[in-house]
Amino acid sequence: MAVDDVSFEVNKGELFGFLGPNGAGKTTAMRIIQCVSPPGGGSLKVFDMDVTRDQRKIKNLMGVVPQENNLDIDFSVYKNLYVYSRYFDIPKRKAEQKIDELLDFVQLNEKKDTMTDSLSGGMKRRLVLARALVNEPRLLILDEPTVGLDPQSRHVMWDKLRSLKKQGVTIVMTTHYLEEAAQLCDRLVIMDYGNILVEGSPSSIIREHIGTDIVEAENTPEVIACLENSNARYEKTGDMVQIYTNDPHDITEHLFSECRLGKITARAATLEDVFLKLTGRKLRE
């Protein structure tokens, strides 16, 4: 899936997210930023340099954590980082120093001599992160950095990303975990079919598209009729109906008194609600 109409700007020092269902064009967008795929039309500048012309310079300033762990299974943890630092022409002494520092940072010091095949999923992911940092990048690209990780590993990864951001690294990531995006991203875009649907900070996007809260009630003709009468913003999702609101007390009271509801729940609106509202609930395969 290619990208169609995508324009965005990432500010220095920001953590920027690309969200979207499978096939939305996230990975393609990442590949263009990485100077791996050429943009079909239009242009993209990274550090004010053109991705079609200054690829080597850009890649020198960039670190990449790809969707799949492409570590060298024939090498130990240490050797993986060392071989990778050679691609950047980093002098041996400096590389060794940097690798020790990075192994500390990603908590893999004890696994230094372990072959990468026998690492756990979380360790592999952290090693890929360390590898992306050998050249001290100013921009870090992560394509689904926490996919398949257990909650502990995921939180460690989040901590690392936050601490990198604090050090001034600009971070661009894709993720399918909307809670992760809400927690980490300063700003994000939601993409679908190669286009950007919304852009903004997680909280502003939620506020704009849903409101602060969601009230869920059973999807019955009476409830729907009642909601229609009271001009509520709502959406039907199977046997439930979701009512978007900034004032959950008001709407629940109203529903209870006017619509004779049985079961209702109120909760804070999340990025996931926006995501499903904008991209629909149909499966993408």
Place this chain on the structure above:
Amino acid sequence: MMSYFALPDITPRVLKVWMRNRDVFMATLTVNFLPPLVEPTLYLFALGFGLGNYINEIEGVPYTKFIAPALISVSIMFAAFYECTFGSYVRMYYQKTFDAIIATPLNIDEVIAGELFWGATRGVINASIILPILSIFGLAVYPHSLLVIPFAFLAGLMFSCIAMCFTAITPNINSLTYPSILLITPMFLFSGTFFPLSLLPETVQYISLAILPLAHIVIVVRSLMSGIIEASLLLNIAWMFGATLLVFLLSINLMKKRLIV
């Protein structure tokens, strides 16, 4: 058409890819030394000292001496070909090594060129292992035979590039069996390796020389190992240079077409 032979964008960083493969090779050294050590020795015993008993001489030399250069040539071919078909395919498709490298200042042209030069190096390594073994049996004339080692780089590079063209177009790893069985195996048998090309009808001889890269390698190695070096070798070497240049450019461009999406 020209786009299949466009000049690649290559810097000395190619060496970094070569070094990566060298490091993997060194990490698994023992198992890597076994095939080039054992295989030619087995052939030498079975064919040279076994079957050779029934053959007086071929082109004025004992049969063992006739096949010894072929054993080196074939080993160079196999080493380079398998390195850049199955080896490269595994790195490209299963291990995603190429993707990892092109996220650094290296580009895909350099990754492929590094692979090709490494394949050529595998040819050199094999030649360097087999030549001393054959020398023990008095099958190599020195110092001429030493030239086989640098020549193995050209020969290896030629087969690496041929191999990489197939890797670039193969739909999956199993399909690499086709060039292996339909191209490499016949070449192994019909390139003046175990019987002289001169046995074939004259037209077939010319066709063989025109299309079988291994035939040229065998002629050159045979001549170097016998110590009789003729000017006509330059033709063989020129043919190899020309062919290698073409497949070098073709393989890199085919790979770019496959990998840059």
